[in-house]
Amino acid sequence: MKATIIFLLLAQVSWAGPFQQRGLFDFMLEDEASGIGPEEHAPVDSDLEPLGPVCPFRCQCHLRVVQCSDLGLEKVPKDLPPDTTLLDLQNNKITEIKDGDFKNLKNLHTLILVNNKINKISPGAFTPLLKLERLYLSKNLLKELPEKMPKTLQELRAHENEITKVRKAVFNGLNQMIVVELGTNPLKSSGIENGAFQGMKKLSYIRIADTNITTIPQGLPPSLTELHLEGNKITKVDSSSLKGLNNLAKLGLSFNSISAVDNGTLANTPHLRELHLDNNKLIKVPGGLAEHKYIQVRPHHEICEEYLGSECPYRDVRRQEGKLCLQIFFAERCF
Amino acid sequence: MKECVLLALLALCSAKPLFRPSYVTLKNMMLKDMEDEVDGDPDDDNSLFPTREPINPFFPFDLFPTCPFGCQCYSRVVHCSDLGLSSVPSNIPFDTQMVDLQNNKIKEIKENDFKGLTSLYALILNNNKLTKIHPKAFLTTKKLRRLYLSHNQLSEIPFNLPKSLAELRIHDNKVKKIQKETFKGMTTLHVLEMSANPLDNNGIEPGAFEGVTVFHIRIAEAKLTSIPKDLPSTLLELHLDYNKISTVELEDFKRYKELQRLGLGNNRITDIENGSLANIPRVREIHLENNKLKKIPPGLQELKYLQIIFLHSNSITKVGVNDFCPTVPKMKKSLYSAISLSNNPVRYWEVQPAAFRCVVSRMSVQLGNFRK
Numbered sequence: 001m002k003a004t005i006i007f008l009l010l011a012q013v014s015w016a017g018p019f020q021q022r023g024l025f026d027f028m029l030e031d032e033a034s035g036i037g038p039e040e041h042a043p044v045d046s047d048l049e050p051l052g053p054v055c056p057f058r059c060q061c062h063l064r065v066v067q068c069s070d071l072g073l074e075k076v077p078k079d080l081p082p083d084t085t086l087l088d089l090q091n092n093k094i095t096e097i098k099d100g101d102f103k104n105l106k107n108l109h110t111l112i113l114v115n116n117k118i119n120k121i122s123p124g125a126f127t128p129l130l131k132l133e134r135l136y137l138s139k140n141l142l143k144e145l146p147e148k149m150p151k152t153l154q155e156l157r158a159h160e161n162e163i164t165k166v167r168k169a170v171f172n173g174l175n176q177m178i179v180v181e182l183g184t185n186p187l188k189s190s191g192i193e194n195g196a197f198q199g200m201k202k203l204s205y206i207r208i209a210d211t212n213i214t215t216i217p218q219g220l221p222p223s224l225t226e227l228h229l230e231g232n233k234i235t236k237v238d239s240s241s242l243k244g245l246n247n248l249a250k251l252g253l254s255f256n257s258i259s260a261v262d263n264g265t266l267a268n269t270p271h272l273r274e275l276h277l278d279n280n281k282l283i284k285v286p287g288g289l290a291e292h293k294y295i296q297v298r299p300h301h302e303i304c305e306e307y308l309g310s311e312c313p314y315r316d317v318r319r320q321e322g323k324l325c326l327q328i329f330f331a332e333r334c335f
Numbered sequence: 336m337k338e339c340v341l342l343a344l345l346a347l348c349s350a351k352p353l354f355r356p357s358y359v360t361l362k363n364m365m366l367k368d369m370e371d372e373v374d375g376d377p378d379d380d381n382s383l384f385p386t387r388e389p390i391n392p393f394f395p396f397d398l399f400p401t402c403p404f405g406c407q408c409y410s411r412v413v414h415c416s417d418l419g420l421s422s423v424p425s426n427i428p429f430d431t432q433m434v435d436l437q438n439n440k441i442k443e444i445k446e447n448d449f450k451g452l453t454s455l456y457a458l459i460l461n462n463n464k465l466t467k468i469h470p471k472a473f474l475t476t477k478k479l480r481r482l483y484l485s486h487n488q489l490s491e492i493p494f495n496l497p498k499s500l501a502e503l504r505i506h507d508n509k510v511k512k513i514q515k516e517t518f519k520g521m522t523t524l525h526v527l528e529m530s531a532n533p534l535d536n537n538g539i540e541p542g543a544f545e546g547v548t549v550f551h552i553r554i555a556e557a558k559l560t561s562i563p564k565d566l567p568s569t570l571l572e573l574h575l576d577y578n579k580i581s582t583v584e585l586e587d588f589k590r591y592k593e594l595q596r597l598g599l600g601n602n603r604i605t606d607i608e609n610g611s612l613a614n615i616p617r618v619r620e621i622h623l624e625n626n627k628l629k630k631i632p633p634g635l636q637e638l639k640y641l642q643i644i645f646l647h648s649n650s651i652t653k654v655g656v657n658d659f660c661p662t663v664p665k666m667k668k669s670l671y672s673a674i675s676l677s678n679n680p681v682r683y684w685e686v687q688p689a690a691f692r693c694v695v696s697r698m699s700v701q702l703g704n705f706r707k
Contacts, residue, residue: 057596057598057620057622058553058574058576058598060526060551060572069485069504069506070485070504070506070507070528070530070531090461091461091485091486091506091507114437114438115462138416138417138438139438157416157417159416159417159438160417160438179407181417183417184417205407207405209418209419210419226407228405230405231419250404252404252405274404276404
């Protein structure tokens with residue numbers, strides 16, 4: 001045990017050595033035509049080279065990108081270069097993110113922790129990351145989203161974890177957030193706190209696909225342009241849940257158990273442009289389609305059959321002067 | 336200049352405009368387009384399903400910038416990870432520079448999947464079920480620099496990869512062979528990560544790396560029994576940890592004169608032949624932990640720039656006073672910052688302190704106890 005500790009200390013010291021990777025991606029700074037290759041190996045004449053940023057062994061560090069994927073790491077490497085902007089730790093065996101793991105990484109804007117075994121993230125772990133914009137946590141063992149995520153965050157991916165709860169508090173104040181992806185988690189509707197996403201003023205994209213939710217989450221922010229809820233257990237599209245989503249352009253509800261779409265749903269989403277309702281239990285076309293200005297619909301085939309006897313409505317609609325945006329796509333078997 | 340832009344993108348974007356145009360822009364655009372007289376162009380048929388007759392839409396279909404459903408498209412990055420896709424989406428915008436398709440169920444890359452993506456710079460296909468890549472799939476992606484194919488089922492490195500490639504990651508696949516033609520003409524391949532493949536020494540065909548500039552190669556967790564001799568001579572880093580290498584022979588490093596970092600940990604090395612390390616005079620870091628070495632590798636004292644040497648968990652019984660440091664102190668250009676010797680059957684109380692006269696500080700040496 002003692003030996004390990006000493007060794008760990010030593011390892012730290014060792015990273016402090018002056019080795020600096022060179023030349024890996026110099027080409028990216030160069031013009032296409034200019035010389036590509038490693039920098040000059042400057043001969044070292046002094047006894048002691050100046051200490052500089054180092055790269056953890058086996059990782060590649062270049063231009064502030066630290067690439068440490070697929071290394072079998074069990075913890076976050078120590079002494080990462082402080083100017084790192086992107087840290088890729090995917091496909092390792094990291095089980096825990098501790099306070100201090102990312103200390104000094106003030107410039108980090110992207111942190112990729114996909115495909116590890118993370119089941120715990122200390123509440124203060126992300127605090128030093130003052131510029132973090134993207135946090136990728138997919139394919140881990142998290143039961144809850146981390147607390148105290150940086151306010152600068154724009155994109156959060158936590159696909160394929162063991163998340164059962166989404167609390168409003170974790171998103172509060174994340175006013176820069178644009179993308180939230182929480183698919184393939186054992187989430188139930190009751191696990192999503194009402195208005196959980198409402199605090200995010202710029203949120204544009206939510207995906208909660210392949211979970212166990214039975215309703216559309218309540219209190220979605222009006223900034224939303226895309227909502228993907230495919231592969232859930234939703235039984236009904238409740239018009240109130242989409243109320244105020246003035247900006248919603250794409251709505252994915254395929255592979256649910258929807259048997260009814262409330263009248264007025266489409267009126268609540270006036271700028272919807274693409275609606276996917278295939279693979280549900282609908283027996284009629286959602287009301288309000290013909291009045292809707294922008295929508296393109298992909299109904300499931302049972303709906304198509306309703307149209308089969310008559311003329312193709314999409315042609316009809318397009319013939320109407322002044323009415324521009326209704327286009328309906330049919331599943332192939334409709335024709 | 337252009338490269339800088341690419342770089343910014345590649346770094347998964349520090350660039351601000353993460354998402355598509357704001358709602359207002361979008362709406363204005365839409366409304367504007369609606370007001371305009373729009374001539375339908377039959378070639379623009381972008382419909383999801385085949386139609387019987389050409390559509391002449393009132394307005395161009397991509398009123399909104401096209402983006403495959405469920406993906407996010409911004410700043411010429413198309414982000415389609417974790418969508419359960421079984422094939423590459425067909426409507427990737429032509430000016431796309433980066434496509435992220437990781438963690439889907441794609442089995443095959445077909446001939447036209449990336450056709451026309453002439454600006455494509457990075458393609459991420461990690462964690463799919465790829466078994467096949469069509470030999471013409473990359474015919475038009477002439478600017479592709481980074482290709483990530485890790486965690487798939489590929490049994491060979493695809494043929495006809497773009498010559499522009501700078502980084503290829505094909506970790507954890509089923510590659511048994513590197514064929515002679517594989518990297519032909521790829522003068523700027525700088526990083527090759529192909530660990531966790533069932534590759535043995537015979538699998539690397541002689542000449543496979545001829546004319547290829549690679550700085551960093553990692554072939555760990557494979558079936559190598561010796562150090563491959565035909566890797567590029569430009570190597571700065573060579574990582575061969577977790578293989579079955581049993582000896583290091585005199586000629587092994589002859590080609591790799593530029594080598595700065597060498598990873599040979601977790602092999603079965605019993606012996607390092609005298610003189611073999613003299614071929615890599617610039618080396619700064621050597622990892623030989625978890626092997627079966629009986630003595631300190633000969634020639635360390637001549638490596639002027641060596642700063643880190645890991646020898647822990649071996650069978651080393653003796654440390655001589657000149658094993659690490661040259662007899663003429665000035666010979667050493669950079670001092671050791673780490674020497675690890677723990678978990679070796681060394682009677683460390685017999686080691687003379689002078690053996691470590693060329694280290695940065697006492698803390699740089701770790702002896703520790705040997706436990707059976």
